[in-house]
Amino acid sequence: xxxxxxxxxxxxxxxxxxxxxxxxxxxxxxxxxxxxxxxxxxxxxxxxxxxxxxxxxxxxxxxxxxxxxxxxxxxxxxxxxxxxxxxxxxxxxxxxxxxxxxxxxxxxxxxxxxxxxxxxxxxxxxxxxxxxxxxxxxxxxxxxxxxxxxxxxxxxxxxxxxxxxxxxxxxxxxxxxxxxxxxxxxxxxxxxxxxxxxxxxxxxxxxxxxxxxxxxxxxxxxxxxxxxxxxxxxxxxxxxxxxxxxxxxxxxxxxxxxxxxxxxxxxxxxxxxxxxxxxxxxxxx
Amino acid sequence: xxxxxxxxxxxxxxxxxxxxxxxxxxxxxxxxxxxxxxxxxxxxxxxxxxxxxxxxxxxxxxxxxxxxxxxxxxxxxxxxxxxxxxxxxxxxxxxxxxxxxxxxxxxxxxxxxxxxxxxxxxxxxxxxxxxxxxxxxxxxxxxxxxxxxxxxxxxxxxxxxxxxxxxxxxxxxxxxxxxxxxxxxxxxxxxxxxxxxxxxxxxxxxxxxxxxxxxxxxxxxxxxxxxxxxxxxxxxxxxxxxxxxxxxxxxxxxxxxxxxxxxxxxxxxxxxxxxxxx
Ligand SMILES: Nc1ncnc2c1ncn2[C@@H]1O[C@H](COP(=O)(O)OP(=O)(O)OP(=O)(O)O)[C@@H](O)[C@H]1O
Ligand SMILES: [Mg+2]
Numbered sequence: 001x002x003x004x005x006x007x008x009x010x011x012x013x014x015x016x017x018x019x020x021x022x023x024x025x026x027x028x029x030x031x032x033x034x035x036x037x038x039x040x041x042x043x044x045x046x047x048x049x050x051x052x053x054x055x056x057x058x059x060x061x062x063x064x065x066x067x068x069x070x071x072x073x074x075x076x077x078x079x080x081x082x083x084x085x086x087x088x089x090x091x092x093x094x095x096x097x098x099x100x101x102x103x104x105x106x107x108x109x110x111x112x113x114x115x116x117x118x119x120x121x122x123x124x125x126x127x128x129x130x131x132x133x134x135x136x137x138x139x140x141x142x143x144x145x146x147x148x149x150x151x152x153x154x155x156x157x158x159x160x161x162x163x164x165x166x167x168x169x170x171x172x173x174x175x176x177x178x179x180x181x182x183x184x185x186x187x188x189x190x191x192x193x194x195x196x197x198x199x200x201x202x203x204x205x206x207x208x209x210x211x212x213x214x215x216x217x218x219x220x221x222x223x224x225x226x227x228x229x230x231x232x233x234x235x236x237x238x239x240x241x242x243x244x245x246x247x248x249x250x251x252x253x254x255x256x257x258x259x260x261x262x263x264x265x266x267x268x269x270x271x272x273x274x275x276x277x278x279x280x281x282x283x284x285x
Numbered sequence: 286x287x288x289x290x291x292x293x294x295x296x297x298x299x300x301x302x303x304x305x306x307x308x309x310x311x312x313x314x315x316x317x318x319x320x321x322x323x324x325x326x327x328x329x330x331x332x333x334x335x336x337x338x339x340x341x342x343x344x345x346x347x348x349x350x351x352x353x354x355x356x357x358x359x360x361x362x363x364x365x366x367x368x369x370x371x372x373x374x375x376x377x378x379x380x381x382x383x384x385x386x387x388x389x390x391x392x393x394x395x396x397x398x399x400x401x402x403x404x405x406x407x408x409x410x411x412x413x414x415x416x417x418x419x420x421x422x423x424x425x426x427x428x429x430x431x432x433x434x435x436x437x438x439x440x441x442x443x444x445x446x447x448x449x450x451x452x453x454x455x456x457x458x459x460x461x462x463x464x465x466x467x468x469x470x471x472x473x474x475x476x477x478x479x480x481x482x483x484x485x486x487x488x489x490x491x492x493x494x495x496x497x498x499x500x501x502x503x504x505x506x507x508x509x510x511x512x513x514x515x516x517x518x519x520x521x522x523x524x525x526x527x528x529x530x531x532x533x534x535x536x537x538x539x540x541x542x543x544x545x546x547x548x549x550x551x552x553x554x555x556x557x558x559x560x561x562x563x
Contacts, residue, residue, distance in 0.1 A: 185356050186386040190400035190451050191376025200399070204390040281389040284433035 043067060065251040070258070073251035082240050082252070091259065094237040097153065098225050098263075101160035105168045105217065110210055113169035117176020117206070118198060130166050138163040139227040151232040160224045167220060168213045175209025176202055180285075208282040211275040215268060222264040237263075286531060288499070288519040288540040293506065294327035302329035303487050304353070304455060308362030310512075311348050322348040324512035325362065330504075333485040337492060337502035337521075339548060341555035345513030346491045350459050353489060354380050366455065376404060379453030381444045381461045387432040393419065393443050394428040400451030418446040421480065438469040442476075449480070455487045463493065474500055475525070495544045499523055500532060507547045510555035517547055 050066035051057035061069065077087045116123045138159055145155040145162075179202050187197045229238035241256025275282075292298075299305075309326040312319050322345040330336055338346050351357040353364055355374040364371040366378065374380075379400075388396050397415035402408065419425045422442040424435075432440055441461055448456060462470045478501055481488060492498050498505055502521040509516045521540075523531045531537055 180385065182382055182386045183388060185354070185374065186380065186382065186388075186447075187399070187403070188374035189354060189376070189378060189380040190403055190447070192399070192403035196403045200391075200403075201388060204388075207390075279390070281431055281433060284431075285385060285389050 062248060062250060065254065069251050070254045073249075074255045077252065077255060083234070083243070085235055090235055090237050090240050093235045094225055094229070094260075095263070097156050097160065097228060097236065098221055100153075100157045101164060101224075102217065102221055104157075104161055105164040106214065109165045109168040110172045110213075113172025113210075113213075114176055114203070114206070116169065116173040118202065123173070126169075130169060133162075134166050138224065142227065142231065146232055156228040156233070159228050160221055163220055163224045164217045167217050168210075171213025171216070172206065172210050175206035175213075178209065179205040204279075207279045208275075211271065211279065215271045215275075218264055218267045218271060222260055222267075226260070286523045286528065286534065287536045288505065288521050288543070291504070291518050291520045293329060293504065293515065293518045295329070298329035298331065301331045303332040303334070303367065304330035304489075305365040306330075306349075306362070307365065309349070309352060309359045309364060310361040311345070311352060311357060312360045321512035323352070323359075324514050326513070326515055328506070328515060328518070330487060330489070332487055333503075335481055335488045335490065335501055335503040336506060337490045337498035337504070338506045338508060339492060339495060339498050339544065340508030340513060340516075341510050341548065341552040342493075343555060343559075344508045344511050344551070346508060347459050349508075349513065350457050350489060350491055353455070354378055354457050376400065376451055377454045379448035379451055379456050381441075381448050381456065381458045383460045384437070384440065384464050387440055387443055387447075389432055391431075392428065393424060393430050393432065393435070396432065396443055397447045397450045400447065404451070415446070415450050418450040419443075421449070422446045422476065438465050438473065441465065441473065445477070445480075449484070453486070455489065458488065458490045460491050460493065462497070470494075470497070477501065478525070495541055495548070496532060499537060499540055499544070500525070505544070507544060508551070510551045510558060516551065 046064075046067055049058040050061065050064055050069075052066040052068045057066070065073070081087055082090060112126065116126050141162060142155065142159045145158050149155040149158060183201055183205060184197060187201045192200070225236075226238040226242075229236040230242060233239050237256050237259050241253045241260075244250075244252035244256065306326045306328040309323060310321070311323040312321050314320060326349060338349070340346050348357060352359050353366075353371060355371055355378065358372065371378075380386075388399065391399065394412065394415055397418055398408075398411040401411035401414055406414070416425065416428065419428055422445060424439060424442055424446065427435060427439065432443060435443065441464075444461070462473055465473065474497060481501075490498075490501060499521060500523060505519045505521050506515055507517045508514065519540075523534075523537055523540075525531050528534060
């Protein structure tokens with residue numbers, strides 16, 4: 001960089017508009033390399049203390065099987081399933097529980113939050129039920145939901161919804177309320193109707209805030225999934241891990257944990273990807 | 286070329302008035318903590334006038350402009366445009382803000398076409414109109430860019446084009462060039478003066494720069510320290526087309542001296558108030 005600044009001849013063959021791009025890419029590459037290194041170090045440590053059959057394990061495999069053993073367990077689960085159902089079935093049922101709740105909150109919770117942001121009346125009406133129930137740990141309501149909605153899918157989906165709904169609706173409301181008044185005034189002065197202002201100013205300006213709520217919901221949602229599969233079920237990835245723990249099948253427990261971690265990570269990445277496409281202008285005002 | 290004192294609230298001006306300030310006052314808050322921002326402003330602004338407003342910081346200039354824009358309602362008195370009471374924002378009053386009012390998620394072109402589109406002009410026509418105004422402010426080649434890819438001066442020009450593309454009767458500008466450097470400012474001032482001469486819009490223009498005010502205005506108002514009243518008004522006539530060096534002419538310099546003198550009294554008063562307040 002500094003050499004280029006000193007030497008105009010060198011600077012000429014690099015388009016200077018790319019300066020920032022190059023620097024950014026370099027920084028991104030470095031942070032990716034660092035993440036990878038930290039990940040590799042963890043894996044190495046795990047291998048070292050468990051031996052992986054290469055040397056005598058420091059930790060009893062009953063408590064912590066080696067990475068290789070976990071991989072073998074995954075292989076076995078893929079081949080024969082768990083407790084009579086395929087691994088894919090367990091995965092899909094968990095994904096469905098999560099996805100139903102997540103989707104419901106995006107398509108109902110977010111719009112309700114937007115409405116609360118736009119209208120003081122809607123806020124007065126809907127804020128009390130959301131605010132007063134917010135401090136209740138939603139998992140504690142699961143027994144109640146089971147009495148009300150039975151032991152089927154409904155009570156599980158609802159307990160996840162109960163946790164995600166306030167998260168998404170309140171962040172959407174706050175996003176709307178923090179839209180710059182000046183931009184709204186500008187739109188009003190240009191003769192835009194209330195609906196146009198909502199659609200073309202308030203909604204896009206709120207997107208970054210809405211996405212924050214959605215991304216937080218991914219983490220909370222996966223956690224809630226574990227809680228929801230703790231009782232009254234005989235399938236799902238979290239249930240698999242929990243019931244394997246009863247038999248101290250630590251390798252299967254770890255497979256379950258890793259699948260859920262991968263699920264959370266992938267969903268979060270997906271959200272970031274969509275966000276980056278949709279709100280390229282975020283933070284550039 | 287010179288300035289001449291004028292009574293903006295003189296009854297003779299009533300007949301040709303586009304914009305009427307009738308005893309406009311604005312108080313923020315209630316009780317002993319309340320602030321009287323504007324006190325009984327009376328003025329007739331003629332169609333095609335370019336009225337510059339100067340005054341010490343905090344004297345109520347923005348408040349007055351926001352009342353005309355319909356963002357604030359006066360606590361006493363009223364503003365009328367073409368005889369109609371102003372009580373909400375409207376497309377006939379275009380506003381250009383100091384900064385930060387562009388729609389960041391839209392391209393420059395979409396920003397400028399927003400007004401016409403919002404009022405039901407077909408897309409193709411709105412586009413053409415937006416392009417014409419972008420050409421006017423010299424930003425045609427930036428139509429597809431986003432505001433954050435533009436410099437401050439360019440963004441300000443987009444804001445002006447956006448307001449003009451909606452063809453308002455009145456343009457309201459609150460320190461539109463305050464964040465710009467001297468050179469950009471002067472270029473844009475000339476551009477604005479050209480546009481104004483061509484379109485003959487009625488303009489209210491707030492500025493802290495006396496030179497800018499004298500250069501642009503057909504009429505100039507000096508406001509008092511808070512509560513803001515209209516302290517003095519002038520008819521202004523400095524034409525750079527007749528004399529390119531008008532801003533260094535003797536008439537300009539003496540006019541500037543006069544306004545500076547008036548403003549200094551008020552600024553001292555404003556600072557004294559702040560000293561009392563804190
Ligand atoms: N929304 C508000 N609520 C309470 N007080 C306000 C509000 N807006 C303005 N004021 C007060 O009214 C007075 C006039 O403010 P205004 O913004 O009109 O001043 P100004 O002349 O535009 O100042 P500047 O030149 O610094 O922009 C100030 O004392 C300010 O504190
Ligand atoms: Mg102001």
